[in-house]
Amino acid sequence: MKAVTPFLVAILFLLGGGASAQETAHAPGWVVLPLEEYRMLHGRAYPTERGPEPPPVDATLTRVDYDLRIENEVAVGRAVLTVDVLKDGWVRVAIPAGLLVRKAELDGKAVALVPSGGERGGGQLSAVLSHPGRAALSLDVVLPVAAASAQESLMLPTAGSGVTRASVEIPRQGVDIRLSGGILSEHSESGAGSKWLAYGNGSETLTLTWQRKVEDHRGSEPLRWRGSLTQLVSLGEDSTAIYAEANAEVVQGLARDIRIRVPAGVTINQVMGALVADWNTKGNELVVTFLEPVEHSARFVVTGETRLPRDGKIEVPLLRLVDPVRETGGVGVEVTGAGEIKDLKPRGLENADASDLGEIVSSRQSPSLVAFRFRVGGAEMERALTVDVTRYTQQAVLMANIEEARYKVLESKDGKTLVEARYAVRNNQRNFVKITLPPGAVLWSASLAGKPIRPGQAPDGSLLLPVEKARGGEEAPAFALEVLYVARASAWSERGKFALSLPAVDLPISRTGLELFYPPLFKVTADPGTFRTETYADPMSVALNAGRDELVASETRAGAETPAAPQRKDTQSLLDQFSAKSKTGRAAGILPVRISFPAFGPSLFLVSELTSENQAPAVALSYQQEKKGGAR
Structure with missing residues (x-):
């Protein structure tokens, strides 16, 4: 019994020490976390800075400059491609399709061009660059010149660049050039030929077409033209309105202006037309100046007014074209208000229908309207028109x-x-x-x-x-x-x-x-x-x-009459009448x-x-x- 007692005491001592150790491990202020959770919380508390995102493209073609000279059926010269490389490492830069490249240099050193498809001799050519930044790739190129009838054209392919600049030298003088896909900036001529400078958008094809300048001798030829003048004269009680439509057809030479003879007392208010640059009245002539010399035809409208007698005999003011080879047209005269034209005395005019003089006259709804056509002739033919107008007192009329x-x-x-x-x-x-x-x-x-x-x-x-x-x-x-x-x-x-x-x-x-x-x-x-x-x-x-x-x-007559004795009708006559009515068929309706x-x-x-x-x-x-x- 004495031997067992010390053993029990030792066991109790050990159990008490273990409980004390556990209480010390879970003391307040201490947290035990797994290693994975600790790293996650640490990353949230101290986030690391993200690096810059890579550029969306490896390289971009900023500008293409062409310096070409036309030699027979080809254009030879140099094309400089300005490239901005945005990515570290090797990148490909596509060469514009359609260029025949004889030599490529980068910073004075030769550069090999490889096909984009990876096969030798096929696909679009590309230059391979290794350093980020701006680089100028110089190419010796040849482009074909297309010829059709008397014209020649050069087409510069699209490059996908921001700007395309082309300097083209043609070993000829007196050349007219047209450009599509861009604008012409400069033009100069020397003993060696003509030089043109054009700018375009890199996403569109830049096409230059030229031909030998044709001398135009029309400017030195005397002017010959045919004219048509249709006018409407509205005779009002207070004033008279004049509306005229003029058409000029150039037969020879160039028409820089057209002159119209204006009667005395007529005031010109407006001249309207797509080709009209200016107009003014000098004495009894109206001078209409065009934006540029007219080669074929021109049309304009003249409006004016004058004061004429209210009624009685009135001489209608007629506009006349000056110096045409032939003058055609007509005149319409209407009376506005309560009045009508009683008598007419035309000279150099022929009676016509209002519809024959065009919409300017046919569209009028005046009840008193007369129309005349000019007799064919030159400016020297005499034309005049006198009308006798009668006015009425206006009264309200109910229809x-x-x-x-x-x-x-x-x-x-x-x-x-x-x-x-x-x-x-x-x-x-x-x-x-x-x-x-x-x-x-x-x-x-x-x-x-x-x-x-x-x-x-x-x-x-x-x-x-x-x-x-x-x-x-x-x-x-x-x-x-x-x-x-x-x-x-x-x-x-x-x-x-x-x-x-x-x-x-x-x-x-x-x-x-x-x-x-x-x-x-x-x-x-x-x-x-x-x-x-x-x-x-x-x-x-x-x-x-x-x-x-x-x-x-x-009713009085019916009441006063005495009934007469009925008379016999002929039976055959009644039958004939009945037969005739039967043959005519049924009436359309009964009144x-x-x-x-x-x-x-x-x-x-x-x-x-x-x-x-x-x-x-x-x-x-x-x-x-x-x-x-x-x-x-």
Whole structure:
């Protein structure tokens, strides 16, 4: 037992020491991390600086300079390529395709050119450079010269550079050169030939085309030209406007200016044309100067004005071309305002249609317009025109109007309405009058000046009635237009209100009269509105009174006649008439029958003024049934 006790004490001592060591390893302030996590956190706390990104390209071709000389069918010389190398190490720089390179040097040392494809003798040539920075690659090149008819051309290929500069020397003098893909900067000539300097964009082909300069002797030849002058003269009451269109066709030489003889009192306001540089008036001549000498043709427009008498005999001012070989054209004269041309005295002119003188005259809408064509001849031919103008006092003219409208309305207790509408129309322009009946109305008959007519129908369902039209310049007489129709409404009760709608006409109406006949058992009054109650009066229009008088006379004659005994008709004659009518076939339509309006019962007369076009007149009425019968 004594031996076991020391052993237990030793074990407890060791266990206590181990626990103390563990508590010391996990003391506060200490963190144990894996090595990988520690390196990640250290990299975030102390990031390393990133190096510069590599350039997007290895090298770039900044500029190409050509210095060439034309020798027979080729151009020989030197091409200097300015290259900026951006990458360390070996880089390839492509040589422009199409160049025949005889020798290549870099900083005075020969450089070998290798194909880009890697195969010997094939593909585009490239120079291989090893040092970054700017380098000038010098090439001895040869380019072919293309010849076509009398022209020669040299094409410099695209290089993908920023700028292309080309100096080309041609061993000839008197050469005209054209350039495409760039601009010509300098030109000089010496005993050795001509030298040209051009600049272009490296992404486009630079093409030079030249030919021997052709001497133009037209400038030394005397001028011969043909002219055409078309003018329009508008005779106004206060001033006269002149509009002229001139065309010059050069036959020989060069035309630096054109002269036009201007009549006295005419002021030139403007000369317009694509080739016109300047113009001025010297005495009685207008001098029109061109931007450059005209070789073929030129056109310009002259506008001016003058003051002439208002009416009477007027000498029309005519512009004349100076020194043409032949002068053609014409003149149109119009009267603006209320007036017309009564008499004409032309000299050197021929009558013509306005359409023959072009749009300058044919586009005019003046009712008083005359046109003349120049007789073919030179500048020495005499031309003059005298017109006799008559002016009129201007008056307002209405193209179409209804001076008076009369309505007869027969109203029944069950809601049926019979309406006779009569219009006194004056017209000098319209072919039809559009009448829109109230909804649900049915047309019974229509007549024009007492004769039955068959109306048409518009797309909107309204009626189109033909009307008489007066001749131009005459006062339009009034004629009667009549329409008879039936409409339905709700039946009347003992007391109530109803609205009477009348047709809408597409013409203004000056005066309106309405005669309403209603059932005797009722009393009808008009509510306040556009219509007012007045004592009955006959129509003021002669056309409506004439139609009424004829109708009354015909009814009187019919009543005065005694019925005669029926006479026998020849049976064979009746058969012949029936056979003839049967052979002609069916008629195209049936004309409406004119019906006399049945005026019955007590009446009410209403009037109104100034009804606008397409407005449907309406009357608001009140009715009440009388206990002991109605009284008129």
